[in-house]
Amino acid sequence: MTGVDPSAITNEPERDAEAAPRVARRFWVGLVAVVVYVAFAAGVANLLTAWVDPADPAAAYALAHVPVLIPLIVAGGLFVRWAGWNADVWRTPNAFEVAPRRRWMLVVPLLLLVQPVLTLASAPWSAWEVAPVLLALVVTAMVGFGEELYFRGILRASLRERHGETVGLLVTSIAFGLAHSFGGFIHGEPLGFIAFQVFVTALAGAAYYAAFLATGRLWVPIVLHGLGDFSLLIGGGGFGGASSDADPSPANIVIQAVLWGLTAVVLISCIRGDVRARRNRTAR
Numbered sequence: 001m002t003g004v005d006p007s008a009i010t011n012e013p014e015r016d017a018e019a020a021p022r023v024a025r026r027f028w029v030g031l032v033a034v035v036v037y038v039a040f041a042a043g044v045a046n047l048l049t050a051w052v053d054p055a056d057p058a059a060a061y062a063l064a065h066v067p068v069l070i071p072l073i074v075a076g077g078l079f080v081r082w083a084g085w086n087a088d089v090w091r092t093p094n095a096f097e098v099a100p101r102r103r104w105m106l107v108v109p110l111l112l113l114v115q116p117v118l119t120l121a122s123a124p125w126s127a128w129e130v131a132p133v134l135l136a137l138v139v140t141a142m143v144g145f146g147e148e149l150y151f152r153g154i155l156r157a158s159l160r161e162r163h164g165e166t167v168g169l170l171v172t173s174i175a176f177g178l179a180h181s182f183g184g185f186i187h188g189e190p191l192g193f194i195a196f197q198v199f200v201t202a203l204a205g206a207a208y209y210a211a212f213l214a215t216g217r218l219w220v221p222i223v224l225h226g227l228g229d230f231s232l233l234i235g236g237g238g239f240g241g242a243s244s245d246a247d248p249s250p251a252n253i254v255i256q257a258v259l260w261g262l263t264a265v266v267l268i269s270c271i272r273g274d275v276r277a278r279r280n281r282t283a284r
Contacts, residue, residue: 021084030158088157094216105214116231144226164274176205
């Protein structure tokens with residue numbers, strides 16, 4: 001993200017000197033990328049598992065993710081490089097590189113790290129063998145990489161230049177929530193449940209967005225996302241929808257509430273930064 005205050009970025013002259021991207025950063029480009037990601041990930045995964053129908057839950061989990069995520073991650077990375085979007089996707093000015101400084105934002109990635117550590121500390125490790133744990137680690141790392149690359153990476157880069165940080169935060173987070181409710185729509189879940197799922201998942205997406213803003217490196221939300229998914233899976237004790245069965249500790253409930261509050265503060269900070277940037281442009 002442009003940082004909270006795009007007008008005060010210290011490395012802006014360097015960016016101006018860069019060559020123009022091969023593909024213009026437009027919202028429709030990012031939207032197409034995300035739609036392709038979600039459609040391919042959900043559609044191909046369902047086709048593969050229905051076709052092969054493995055009896056082993058671990059095999060079904062691997063089949064639903066590995067053959068789908070590898071080509072999506074490769075395609076996304078190649079697109080970013082070919083389009084000339086590297087500087088916008090993988091890097092953004094961090095909380096120390098904007099004015100005024102937003103050092104408090106570093107609390108977000110810190111809490112996003114503490115949360116899965118607490119979950120893993122109380123996980124039922126006796127229910128797991130080494131091979132399934134390694135499978136879970138690899139797959140959740142791929143999920144974190146793919147989703148962050150497409151949502152906080154490509155989609156955000158397509159929005160930020162023309163529409164600012166606030167729109168980037170809101171659109172990427174809502175899209176993230178809708179993408180994770182795709183299965184609920186297909187299976188006819190109650191609309192109230194789907195709306196709640198979209199809301200909660202969008203807040204998680206906003207927290208990852210804030211982690212990117214705080215640190216300026218996309219690899220940080222990638223790692224935090226993968227670690228969070230891994231902890232929920234291990235905490236649930238199995239591959240069959242285990243992440244939803246993990247019982248959060250009181251400490252994690254408090255952390256989650258704090259994270260939700262911080263995302264609201266981050267949103268306000270983004271709004272103020274965008275207003276300040278518009279005023280600076282008008283004054284020139």
